[in-house]
Amino acid sequence: MIAETICSAVAAAGLGIAAVTAYRKRFLAAARLAAYALVPLGLVMTGAVEWAADTAFSPVAWAGFGVLGAAWLLFTATRAAERRSGGTRKERKAAAKAARRDAVAPAASAPSLAGTARPAAGPKKTAAPAEDFSDIEAILKKHGI
Known part of the structure; x- marks a missing residue:
């Protein structure tokens, strides 16, 4: 009134x-x-x-405002934690999948990867030392050393 x-x-x-x-x-x-x-x-x-x-x-209305404030605080806290951790779980999973795809064959397209069988897990072959030294020799020759 x-x-x-x-x-x-x-x-x-x-x-x-x-x-x-x-x-x-x-x-x-x-x-x-x-x-x-x-x-x-x-x-x-x-x-x-x-x-x-x-x-x-109204005390009920003030309690409602308090609940809304708590919800807002939870929302902002989870957003901040998500930014610190590097994104959502879905985004991290997609990034890991892309990294695996690039590690297998960076120049291969997706359809060509689907039809190939994965090699059996065995001892890894290392590159021949001559290949590594040839790259180094080429760089040294390029700089005149």
């Missing part, structure tokens, strides 16, 4: 100031002031002020 009275008084004062401004031939400013003054009156007439006053003094 008191909130409606205050809003009505603010609207009446705003319309009075708008009338004085219009009397001084500043019609654009007067129209803007009248628009601002009519907002509290419209809120009173729609019942929004009564709802807000009932909400402000």
Whole structure:
């Protein structure tokens, strides 16, 4: 009841100031002031002020705001943790799959990988030392050493 009275008084004062401004031939400013003054009156007439006053003094409403705040904190905390860990589980899994595909054959296309059988797990063959030294010799010759 008191909130409606205050809003009505603010609207009446705003319309009075708008009338004085219009009397001084500043019609654009007067129209803007009248628009601002009519907002509290419209809120009173729609019942929004009564709802807000009932909400402000309701313990259940404040508990609801607390629950919303806790949900927001959980959401932001999980987003921050996700960014620190390097993305979601799905993104990490896709990156690992792409790394495995590149490790098998970087130049191969996906269909060619599907039809090939994987080699049996056995002793790994190392590159011949001559190949490694030939690369090094080529680099040294290129630099004139």
